Each structure stands twice: as C-alpha cells, then as structure tokens.
Amino acid sequence: MAQIVVDDVYKLFGPRPHEALALARAGRSKDEILRRTGHTLAVAGVSLAIEKGEIFVIMGLSGSGKSTLLRCLNRLVEPTAGRILLDGEDVTALPPRALLQLRRERFAMVFQHFALLPHRTVLGNVEYGLEVRGVDARRRRQRALEALETVGLAQWADSYPGELSGGMRQRVGLARALATDADILLMDEAFSALDPLIRREMQDELLQLQAELQRTIVFITHDLSEALKLGDRIAIMRDGRVVQVDTPEGVLARPADDYVASFTEDVDRSKVFTARTVMRRPETVRESDGPRVALRKMEELQLSSVFVVDRERRLRGLVTADDALEAARRGERTLAAVVRRDVPTCSPETTLRDLIPVIARSPWPVAVVDERGRLVGLVARVQVLAGMAGEVAVNPPEGSGEPAQAHGRDDGASTAGGRSQSADGGAGQTREGGDVSVAGGDR
Structure with missing residues (x-):
C-alpha cells in the first residue's frame, strides 16, 4: 500500500469555496471559475499515490498549484474537498491536537528561502524542531550534531546563519529536517534560490543522503532537469490539475500532451535514459x-x-x-x-x-x-x-x-x-x- 494517498483533492481560495467547488468538479477552467465566482482554483481533483522511500517530484510552472498541493499533505493548507491518507489514516479527519502531533513526528519541511532563525546558531536552528517537540536538551543536541555531521557542517555548529553561504544555509535547513527523524520530507523549491553549481551539488548530496536514509521525499520544482535528476516519479501539474505521472524516462518517451512535450524539448536525453x-x-x-x-x-x-x-x-x-x-x-x-x-x-x-x-x-x-x-x-x-x-x-x-x-x-x-x-x-x-x-x- 502507498504511504501517502491523495484522493480527489481540491483547493479553492476565496470566501465561499464550496460554492465554486461545483464548477471545479464540472471541469471548468481556472480562469472561468475566477471570472464567475472570484475564487482561485489552486488544486483541482488531484489523486496520487506516493510510495514509501521514493523521491516523488511535483513540477509545473508558477501558479500550477504544486506548492499548494504540498501544503495540503500536512494540512498547512486545508483542502476544500478530498482526502489525504497517510499509511491508511485520514489526515483530513484528524482533530487539531492529533494533527499537530502528526506534523511534528511524521513530516519535516525544507523551504526555498531556508527559514532559519538569524539570532540562533547553526546548532540552535537544527535543534529547533526537537525543542518544539519537547525533547530534552542533551538528546536534541546530540541528534542535531549528528544531522550536521550528515550534511558536512559539524564544524559550523557555533556559527550564525549570516556567516554562511547560501548553499550552507540550505544544508542547515536540510539538517534541521533530518534531525527530527521524520520519515517524510516535504521540500518546496528547496534548491531554487541557489546558484547553478551549488544547486547541482545539493542535488547530488540529496541523492546520496536518500541512498543512506531512504526517506519518503515529496519535492517541488519548476525545473524539469532537476525533476528528471531527482525523481523516482514525476507528477506534472497545470492549472491545478495533474496532467501526467510517470518515471523520468516515461515523461521523456511518452509525454501525455503538448504541454508536457514542451517541457522536454531541450532536455539532454543522454543524461536521463539509461542502459x-x-x-x-x-x-x-x-x-x-x-x-x-x-x-x-x-x-x-x-x-x-x-x-x-x-x-x-x-x-x-x-x-x-x-x-x-x-x-x-x-x-x-x-x-x-x-x-x-x-x-x-x-x-x-x-x-x-x-x-x-x-x-x-x-x-x-x-x-x-x-x-x-x-x-x-x-x-x-x-x-x-x-x-x-x-x-x-x-x-x-x-x-x-x-x-x-x-x-x-x-x-x-x-x-x-x-x-x-x-x-x-x-x-x-x-x-x-x-x-x-x-x-x-x-x-
């Protein structure tokens, strides 16, 4: 059974989303729904199954709904309709206390702009999630140091975020997520703010870490090359809807429509296709x-x-x-x-x-x-x-x-x-x- 199941999920932004839901379910376009109701259709009838231990990439252009869908998984954004199942448990039905516990123990997020606390040291930032969870000081310090060692930043534990490069700050964000021992990482455009060379290094580092740790990773990007490099499978979104879910090779060999094909035109297939x-x-x-x-x-x-x-x-x-x-x-x-x-x-x-x-x-x-x-x-x-x-x-x-x-x-x-x-x-x-x-x- 898949670890995460997204079952016919919709998200509309506006004062009366359920009134606009019928139009979305009838297949009306994002522009038409906005024009007729003043509501923004962000996610439209998405159904996905994400397997334990895979890197599942969700990609699309700006406004495609990919980041909103990611936040629906842990209900940082409340779905308007549909269900999110985690190991068979309906996340959308959890009461606030159980949802908070789920977020702290099962999910960890890595953001595009690092989201580090400037007044805390590197070690203090990595400890933060464990501190919120109530882990005692000695244990959380040990776990945070182990996470920093994993990403190669142990020697920077007493430094502050302002003293680090962009790539190093992103490693701190990744270490903070790893320190919690959450088995699901939600990564929202995690490498998009980095220079190309550092970005490639971070991609390689993530793949190396995944080979060792085998977490379930849901990774958001607008870059097809990044999706092809990282993803075990890729979901491509357009205007809130998923237009194709496939392996990297499948996306290149069998684009579902002209929209997907336009993404793949300039891809170097020799880097994706394998023996x-x-x-x-x-x-x-x-x-x-x-x-x-x-x-x-x-x-x-x-x-x-x-x-x-x-x-x-x-x-x-x-x-x-x-x-x-x-x-x-x-x-x-x-x-x-x-x-x-x-x-x-x-x-x-x-x-x-x-x-x-x-x-x-x-x-x-x-x-x-x-x-x-x-x-x-x-x-x-x-x-x-x-x-x-x-x-x-x-x-x-x-x-x-x-x-x-x-x-x-x-x-x-x-x-x-x-x-x-x-x-x-x-x-x-x-x-x-x-x-x-x-x-x-x-x-």
Missing part, C-alpha cells in the same frame, strides 16, 4: 556447451557472437563465430579456450551519456550486468543512438510477455534487434567450415 531503457535481451550459451552448440545458435539466429554465462547466468565473456569455428575444427569440447573475457560491461542504471565512450571503443555490444554479475541485457550502438534521438520506447516491466530480441556484432550492420544484415541491405551470407556453417554477414 535499462534501451537494452535488449541477449542470446547466451554456457562454456560447457561447446563450440558446435554456439555455432548452431549463431547460425539459427544469424548472429556473429553470443555472450557466455555460467549456470547462475553470471557473465563469463563473449564468443565470436570465427573463434567458435576454429575451436570446432580443433576438436575443442568446451568454449573455455576461445571466450573473450574483456567484454565491456555496465549496470542497468548507467546513463547513455556514460555509455557513449564505452561503446565507441568496442566492436561488440555492451553487456548489462546486475550487482551480482548476472547478464540482464545488452546495448548496441544503434540503441544508444536511438535513445539519444529520443526514438526509443521505454522497456516494459519484466514479465510483461513482450518478445525478447537477440544481438549480433555491433558494427552498424545489425538491426536494432541484432539480426544480421549486410551493408547493402541483404541477408548475411553463409560460408562453409567443414561440417559446420556460420552466419557471418553481420561481421
């Missing part, structure tokens, strides 16, 4: 299968190479048709003597940007391996180029039933699926080699 996006399922053999088995598979599938794996599907290397043919002629019974061990590899999360120099140096596809060394896919040069151009369909989840595609040598003569095809468009030619033959037209 997982473009990889294909490889054909494999085992070392013990022998050269004749490898040659038969390559001939049947019109390939010039196959990857070699062990019984647990861990990558052992690659064997070419020529090498397997020579091994068969010598009477070799296994592939051990002809397996090429220097196969280029990457992880499923390697970006296309990082794959480009790897694949440029190799005549073979890049093997995609998981953290246990198991072969999970391959990436050929043509797939990287397609991904760079945006002409790529995001791979379906495992178990979707879509057919696998094989691979051949990555010299530009193979099709995207890896089938052999000669440079002039004809099928690969077969040449004889004793009592075996091999499809070699894609070498």
Whole structure:
C-alpha cells in the first residue's frame, strides 16, 4: 500500500469555496471559475499515490498549484474537498491536537528561502524542531550534531546563519529536517534560490543522503532537469490539475500532451535514459556447451557472437563465430579456450551519456550486468543512438510477455534487434567450415 494517498483533492481560495467547488468538479477552467465566482482554483481533483522511500517530484510552472498541493499533505493548507491518507489514516479527519502531533513526528519541511532563525546558531536552528517537540536538551543536541555531521557542517555548529553561504544555509535547513527523524520530507523549491553549481551539488548530496536514509521525499520544482535528476516519479501539474505521472524516462518517451512535450524539448536525453531503457535481451550459451552448440545458435539466429554465462547466468565473456569455428575444427569440447573475457560491461542504471565512450571503443555490444554479475541485457550502438534521438520506447516491466530480441556484432550492420544484415541491405551470407556453417554477414 502507498504511504501517502491523495484522493480527489481540491483547493479553492476565496470566501465561499464550496460554492465554486461545483464548477471545479464540472471541469471548468481556472480562469472561468475566477471570472464567475472570484475564487482561485489552486488544486483541482488531484489523486496520487506516493510510495514509501521514493523521491516523488511535483513540477509545473508558477501558479500550477504544486506548492499548494504540498501544503495540503500536512494540512498547512486545508483542502476544500478530498482526502489525504497517510499509511491508511485520514489526515483530513484528524482533530487539531492529533494533527499537530502528526506534523511534528511524521513530516519535516525544507523551504526555498531556508527559514532559519538569524539570532540562533547553526546548532540552535537544527535543534529547533526537537525543542518544539519537547525533547530534552542533551538528546536534541546530540541528534542535531549528528544531522550536521550528515550534511558536512559539524564544524559550523557555533556559527550564525549570516556567516554562511547560501548553499550552507540550505544544508542547515536540510539538517534541521533530518534531525527530527521524520520519515517524510516535504521540500518546496528547496534548491531554487541557489546558484547553478551549488544547486547541482545539493542535488547530488540529496541523492546520496536518500541512498543512506531512504526517506519518503515529496519535492517541488519548476525545473524539469532537476525533476528528471531527482525523481523516482514525476507528477506534472497545470492549472491545478495533474496532467501526467510517470518515471523520468516515461515523461521523456511518452509525454501525455503538448504541454508536457514542451517541457522536454531541450532536455539532454543522454543524461536521463539509461542502459535499462534501451537494452535488449541477449542470446547466451554456457562454456560447457561447446563450440558446435554456439555455432548452431549463431547460425539459427544469424548472429556473429553470443555472450557466455555460467549456470547462475553470471557473465563469463563473449564468443565470436570465427573463434567458435576454429575451436570446432580443433576438436575443442568446451568454449573455455576461445571466450573473450574483456567484454565491456555496465549496470542497468548507467546513463547513455556514460555509455557513449564505452561503446565507441568496442566492436561488440555492451553487456548489462546486475550487482551480482548476472547478464540482464545488452546495448548496441544503434540503441544508444536511438535513445539519444529520443526514438526509443521505454522497456516494459519484466514479465510483461513482450518478445525478447537477440544481438549480433555491433558494427552498424545489425538491426536494432541484432539480426544480421549486410551493408547493402541483404541477408548475411553463409560460408562453409567443414561440417559446420556460420552466419557471418553481420561481421
């Protein structure tokens, strides 16, 4: 079950919001509702499910309703209609005392303009949330120092906010949120006031912290590049409504409408698309299968190479048709003597940007391996180029039933699926080699 569920939430600003609610539910535009009722439609029928431990980014232009929606989650802004569920509990139904406790214990906020108290030291600012909660002085000091250590500011504990740079002040704000041990961080344009270089550093730091702490983070931004870098999923808002919820790759590959597509026009896809996006399922053999088995598979599938794996599907290397043919002629019974061990590899999360120099140096596809060394896919040069151009369909989840595609040598003569095809468009030619033959037209 999702940790946070937003269920058909509306927010209208004005003296009689419930009178204007009917127009919003009828799908009337923000401008029409303002003209007819004098009320501002900020959030319009939003439904979302946010999973525990994910960075969920809500983005949109100014006035899209993203910050209002964020504040509805902990009822700093009261929704006009709809429900907010936290671990199945209806936050919108909580009485004031229970709501206050929920805010103190479950939610922490990081603001765009730091919101630090200038008369308090850095340590005093980080302690503040714990102090309000009533935590004793010794424990809150220890927790605050630990949080400052986490963000690299322990040596600045006795300084004041005015003595710090913008990036350092934002780290103090982040440390204050971490010190409370709240499992949900609400970050409202947290890095927007920072210089570009410091902003990138803070983004990297947040990702590193998330890898260690695994908090649920709801992050607001108007910057698509930031959303793509940080988000496990992204919700794009326009005039109070959510127009698309998807992964970063999905937003680029499947924009829901022209509005979303306009955001993605100038995005460097090589920084977002990964090996997982473009990889294909490889054909494999085992070392013990022998050269004749490898040659038969390559001939049947019109390939010039196959990857070699062990019984647990861990990558052992690659064997070419020529090498397997020579091994068969010598009477070799296994592939051990002809397996090429220097196969280029990457992880499923390697970006296309990082794959480009790897694949440029190799005549073979890049093997995609998981953290246990198991072969999970391959990436050929043509797939990287397609991904760079945006002409790529995001791979379906495992178990979707879509057919696998094989691979051949990555010299530009193979099709995207890896089938052999000669440079002039004809099928690969077969040449004889004793009592075996091999499809070699894609070498």
